[in-house]
Amino acid sequence: MLLVGTDLDGLDIDDEGSFRHVALYADLKRLVRAARLPFRVAAAEGPLAHWDAVLVLNHTQWTPAQAVEVLAEPRVPADVLCHRAWHYAAAEALGPHAYTIDGLLLGEAVASAFDLYLVGRLLGHAPGSSFLESQVEAMRDAADAAGLDAEGFEALLARASAEPERAFESLRALLFDAATGLSAAEDVDAAAEVLARAAARDHGPLLYHYELRNWVLFARAQARASVPGDDGSARLAAPTAEVRAIDAELRAAADPIAWLDAHWLEPLRRKHAF
Secondary structure: OOEEEEOHHHOEEEOHHHHOOOHHHHHHHHHHHHOOOOEEEEOOOOOOOOHHHHHHHHHHOOOOOOOOEEEOOOEEEHHHHHHHHHHHHHHHHHHHHHHOHHHHHHHHHHHHHHHHHHHHHHOOOOOOOHHHHHHHHHHHHHHHHOOOOHHHHHHHHHHHHHOHHHHHHHHHHHHHHHHHHHHHOOOHHHHHHHHHHHHOOOOHHHHHHOOHHHHHHHHHHHOOOOEEOOOOOEEOOOOOHHHHHHHHHHHHOOOHHHHHHHHHHHHHHHHHOO
């Protein structure tokens, strides 16, 4: 057997101590456990027991209703646990709209931008965090490649630490706009305009830290909301009103993390009694 099924109780959680002061982390962990969200672990000494292999599986075989995190060994980083929980919460909150291009990309934007929220919360509180070490370095590399100097990057981190909820929303909105814009672009020139506008925004230097190309290709391939064009070919769906309404509420929220807690997590607390 190449992959062995398990749930959270069968895994060790890496770096969990660094997250203990993040109140929402405990609820995300409870959600993963209460909903018995599945994981698959590569067989020890097998051909898939390394990061590159499980990354291919995670990037190509994911769907909202059957999201399974594949791991190279029976341990999961605490931030990956959060990412897993947010994808499940998005699928539950969006229902059938989770399968539209907008729904797929909103879920990914929320789950991915939460990393920056965690960075902001952990800075100054968990200096020994392996998550901080890896994420900040990777973000620094992306920002440097985008032309942001060291002083500018430190200022970006300082803003995330001072207002992690606003940093989350700024990045979430950026990722959603960039990904949906690329998905809807009619040609390469239109796509280039989308990227140029995104790069000029507040968290634009972090844009290429995220797997936008995979998100867009996956959403275009998987979305069920495509409609036939006049010539009989598939045409990508128009924006999904229900998903765009949620996007607008998050942009307007005084505290977007609290909004997600109330609207996405609270119904799941009741459903799974945690």
